[in-house]
Amino acid sequence: MLRRIALVLLCLAMLSGCWSRRELNDLLIVLGIAVDWQDGKYLVSYQVVNPNEIATKSNSTYRAPGILYQEAGNTLFEASRALTTRAPRLLYYGHLQLFVVSEEIARRGLSGVVDSTLRNNEARMDYNVVVARGVNAEDILKLYTPLEKLPTYSMQQSLQRSEKEWAPSVAVNMDKMLHLIKSDGQQLVLTGIVIKGDRKKADKRTNLDGFDPAAYYQYRGLGAFKGDRLIGWLNQKESKGYSDLTDIMGSTSLELPCEDKHYTGIEITASKTKIVPKLKDGKLSYKIKLITTGDVVENSCNSVNLVDPSVFPKLEQKATEIIKENAEAAMKWAQDNHTDIVGLGIWTKRKYPKHWKGITEQWDDVGFPAAEVSYEVKMKINTTGTIGNSISPDQKGG
Numbered sequence: 001m002l003r004r005i006a007l008v009l010l011c012l013a014m015l016s017g018c019w020s021r022r023e024l025n026d027l028l029i030v031l032g033i034a035v036d037w038q039d040g041k042y043l044v045s046y047q048v049v050n051p052n053e054i055a056t057k058s059n060s061t062y063r064a065p066g067i068l069y070q071e072a073g074n075t076l077f078e079a080s081r082a083l084t085t086r087a088p089r090l091l092y093y094g095h096l097q098l099f100v101v102s103e104e105i106a107r108r109g110l111s112g113v114v115d116s117t118l119r120n121n122e123a124r125m126d127y128n129v130v131v132a133r134g135v136n137a138e139d140i141l142k143l144y145t146p147l148e149k150l151p152t153y154s155m156q157q158s159l160q161r162s163e164k165e166w167a168p169s170v171a172v173n174m175d176k177m178l179h180l181i182k183s184d185g186q187q188l189v190l191t192g193i194v195i196k197g198d199r200k201k202a203d204k205r206t207n208l209d210g211f212d213p214a215a216y217y218q219y220r221g222l223g224a225f226k227g228d229r230l231i232g233w234l235n236q237k238e239s240k241g242y243s244d245l246t247d248i249m250g251s252t253s254l255e256l257p258c259e260d261k262h263y264t265g266i267e268i269t270a271s272k273t274k275i276v277p278k279l280k281d282g283k284l285s286y287k288i289k290l291i292t293t294g295d296v297v298e299n300s301c302n303s304v305n306l307v308d309p310s311v312f313p314k315l316e317q318k319a320t321e322i323i324k325e326n327a328e329a330a331m332k333w334a335q336d337n338h339t340d341i342v343g344l345g346i347w348t349k350r351k352y353p354k355h356w357k358g359i360t361e362q363w364d365d366v367g368f369p370a371a372e373v374s375y376e377v378k379m380k381i382n383t384t385g386t387i388g389n390s391i392s393p394d395q396k397g398g
Contacts, residue, residue, distance in 0.1 A: 032152035034137035065149035106230035125175035142203035167252035168239035185345030241330030258301035265298030
């Protein structure tokens with residue numbers, strides 16, 4: 001018995017340490033990665049935390065909250081190893097928040113770019129991926145942002161919030177991106193990010209002087225892919241339709257026009273989408289059912305009397321028409337560009353797996369563009385907030 005106890009204690013003593021342990025002081029905590037194409041190589045930028053600046057409560061040091069390390073290489077792994085010639089610590093990817101690729105990289109193809117990161121067992125798969133539009137990807141990580149010291153955290157939070165409350169954005173993480181690239185029934189879509197304002201001041205601390213930053217980031221448009229290559233951009237109307245068709249819309253706004261450029265504002269509070277495929281005589285057709293609920297959140301229309309119950313069916317009809325128009329616009333763009341970003345192929349594979357096997361290879365170029373699509377849209381307005389009618393425009397002047 002004593003021998004067994006001694007043996008157990010010996011084993012525990014041998015396992016008490018971690019052979020792969022690395023001290024925090026030996027690491028560079030990477031929060032953002034940006035990839036550009038320069039001179040026939042990948043230019044990789046790593047935004048790492050400046051721990052001394054983040055820890056301090058004052059800004060008396062006037063040092064940047066992060067440090068940007070850059071190196072070029074034929075692969076991302078080569079670039080990361082080349083950093084050892086100038087970086088005092090090892091890169092650590094366990095807290096990576098944002099992966100930014102330039103538009104040129106996205107059009108060249110993403111597979112080679114993400115492979116190295118995926119093989120790194122320290123990197124989690126929940127960081128978001130976006131495409132820099134009209135600007136180098138590295139510039140996104142250099143931007144000084146208000147409220148948050150590190151731009152990557154600000155951008156990640158804004159993207160995830162925007163997806164929930166403003167439909168023309170999608171927060172795609174690396175795990176979902178890989179799934180869509182490899183999927184044979186739905187293509188990838190990523191959100192675009194731009195820098196607005198004075199770009200020359202974007203990477204300077206003076207960008208934050210005053211109430212209005214000289215330069216700021218903004219998410220704009222959805223980039224549609226075919227395979228791993230970016231092929232084009234959806235506008236705001238098409239992006240809203242995409243979010244609805246793919247059942248990821250949480251909340252957004254609808255503006256119902258009335259007289260003299262006034263509007264009734266509707267907040268979409270819930271949306272549910274179901275796509276029903278039908279196979280007849282070897283031809284596929286689809287009915288898309290969109291069920292939406294919302295509230296009146298603003299009204300500047302004299303002709304819209306919110307106290308009158310008969311007004312609500314009219315508002316619901318107008319909202320239904322806009323929702324359908326958005327969905328049709330997104331579907332038309334996708335079919336015209338031969339890329340099934342909507343996921344009709346996924347629904348087809350679920351219901352008709354045998355038929356799907358025979359059309360998979362030619363789906364995006366032949367089957368999807370020829371698919372017949374009809375829509376069934378229902379809209380229910382629940383409340384008008386805490387009041388009935390607002391002050392009408394002609395009453396505001398006193």
